[in-house]
Amino acid sequence: MDEPRKAAPREPGADAYSLILDAIDRGDYAPGARLVETELAERFGVSRTPIREALGRLEMQGLVAHDGRRGMVVASLDHDQLGELYEVRATVEGLAARLAARHAAPEEMAILRDLVEQSRGMIGDPAALRDNNRRFHRQMHRASHNRYLNAMLEGMRRSMALLTRVSLSDPGRGAETVAEHDAIVRAIEARDEDAAEAAARRHVSNAYATRLRLEAMS
Template identity: 80%
Template sequence: MTRDGAPDAYALILDAIDRGKYPPGARLVETELAERFGVSRTPIREALGRLETQGVVAHDGRRGLVVASLDHNQLGELYEVRAVVEGLAARLAARHAAPEEQALLRRLVEDSRRMTHDAEALRDNNRRFHRQLHLASHNRYLNTMLDGIRRSMALLTLTSLADPTRGAETVEEHDAIARAVETRDEDAADAAARLHISRAYETRLKMEAER
């Protein structure tokens, strides 16, 4: 919601893309989006312009605006950068996280243990875990970078958590990150976060190869 209580068209469109409602290559038509989200065309147009500037949507000739896509090389570049910044976020969280933030990360890990066979619920929990880890870094500039990475991740059509073995692995990897944050072990937090992203990338490559 915006400050005046109106629906946030930007957030609604980005979330729909992130959840696969509009996969890469899907057309984004102002009138259809306005009807779907119950807002006027003006905020939809402004949101699409903002998303185009950020590289989430692109013009495709006569088709108009479509959801952008990432090729194989871009995927690798995205995960390479993500591993570095997620590692830094975990390192700074180990340094700065308040006890309450540590407790929230722990609760999210324990909640996720009941979700290993529900990819959608685990995906939502995974987002919350990483978002809280990022906030616990207490670094606004890093969080701005992570926001950009989250937008790019929305362009991936499949969640690695759809892999039948990935759910349980993710829980244990999150547990390792949370433990390192709790014990203020910055090196361990950095390493655990980088390993987590590396394994997610490996799973995604496997899933793409099997498609």
């Protein structure tokens, strides 16, 4: 009996993009860090072709850039870009919360509530709280049930990966974040669209203020 045919090797071009983006998002490659094709290919176990394609895609999105002789590097946001990003983020996060209050299923609300309750035990652990924060916002985005808004939010998430410091590392910000998430969920559970939007906007504004304070201290 013939042996089963082995699947052909897969060139995960899309995967290479996600892997590099996730590494930037986690802070493995900080703004200004060099991105060398051979090193990335070895790290992620793929050939240089999908790495090159992924870097080209990231460059088009403004997440990486050429820096003279240094080659490809992770891009960075200046002070004005940071303000512009948070201004837009407050608007779209507010809209996501408003739509979640309108459209979220009871099961989706339950997930948001669970994330808030889980986060209470993460105060003092910025890394764990950061991951919980990302899950919370993604769940709220999904609960908005608006594919076009989610596409905008995904693009914004990529830009957020370029921020050099985690606002949750600021003393006291962890507890504030948990309280702000709780306020958003309470409004969503109450189907109060105005309160949900206001709570989400306040949450983003407070995160921006914290980040400005951290940047001023660096």
